[in-house]
Amino acid sequence: MRAGGACKDAHMRVVVATDAIGGLSSARAGAVLASGWPAAGVTVLPAGEAGGGFAQAVADSWGVELDSGVLEGGLLSWAQSRDEVVIAAPTAAEPADASIPLTESSHHLGAAIRYVLTQRGRPVSRILLDCAGVDTHDGGAGLLSGLEATADRPLDQGVAALSGLGEIRLGPVRDLLAGAELVGVVPANQLAQPLLGLRGITSLRGRASGLDPERLLGTDATLEQFARVVGAPAAGLAGAGACGGVGFAVLALGGRLSTGPAVAFEPAAVQAAVRAADLVVTGCSVFDFASRGGGVVAEAARVAAEALCPCIAVAGEVLIGGREMRTMGIESAYPVRESSMDRPVGGDVTADELAAVVARVARSWQW
DSSP states (O other), X not given: OBOSSOOOOTXXXXXXXXXXXXXXXXXXXXXXXXXXXXXXXXXXOOOOOTTTTHHHHHHHHHTOXXXXXXXXXXXXXXXXXXXXXXXXXXXXXXXXXXXXXXXXXXHHHHHHHHHHHHTSOXXXXXXXXXXXXXXXXXXXXXXXXXXXXXXXXXXXXXXXXXXXXXXXXXXXXXXXXXXXXXXXXXXXXXXXXXXXXXXXXXXXXXXXXXXXXXXXXXXXXXXXXXXXXXXXXXXXXXTTXXXXXXXXXXXXXXXXXXXXHHHHTOSHHHHHHHHHOSEEEEEEEXXXXXXXXXXXXXHHHHHHHHTTOOEEEEEEEEESOHHHHHHTTOSEEEESSOOOSSSOOOTTXXXXXXXXXXXXXXXXXXX
């Protein structure tokens, strides 16, 4: 329940789960949003989307630094805490055209997993792999090659090189991953993406780019043969086509797919905090009708609704109506800056600006 007046209840329980806001990371923005309420009653949850701030949010939640470097030709970031590791490739630049990247490979994602499992010197029970940062179409064959799978055709040269594949050996991969849970983190809109067929990745991208129908059918057939040789039923599962088919490789290895914000809310302690919360606070740079604030805002609203808890948003700017906002589970939204309507103004919000708004917002919520 919202009411005017000062927030006098020092025991009010608040969960803060925000995306990055302006130049502030999720963790930093979350700390500022939390400043409006007594610290003893606030839980701050760093969160981010695949291909965005996911890896940094995970590293921040673990209290470790995010390392980066080039591994086998690919730039990657990773962090490890205790027996968990997060790995991400930076989001690829927008391609000049929408054509299928027939020769691009996901090899360096697999190489990064192999690196952390064999070179970091600590056992790993869970691998969080941000799959969104590569522009590939190889069904995850490159990822398998990076994990030392071998075959009678090159696995690390893109889908074009997979034609005629007849045998693949995954024993070394399964040995390497033994005892480790593999979680492929993908954009929410790809969580149900199929690999093959009329709604598969080749059909969608090929038709959008005007690919020759014969080449389109041939590429889809190559991926179908690859999936058959791998011998896993995963090709028919939702999400197998995520991130150019990297989702298929994750599923074929016994892993699972999720989104970045969903992973953030998975820990039992976080779920308990949400169930006990009086208020969930989320945020983003721009809260508009087109993006609905992004995946972090959507997930925060979803878990708050499940807990029968109100959820509010603080954004650099707000460009969405109250009706649309409430249909997605956001009770109220507060802008840091008033929108100019013709150009974004919330992308460079500072911590001081955000703190000033939070102080006002917090005073308007009490129980």
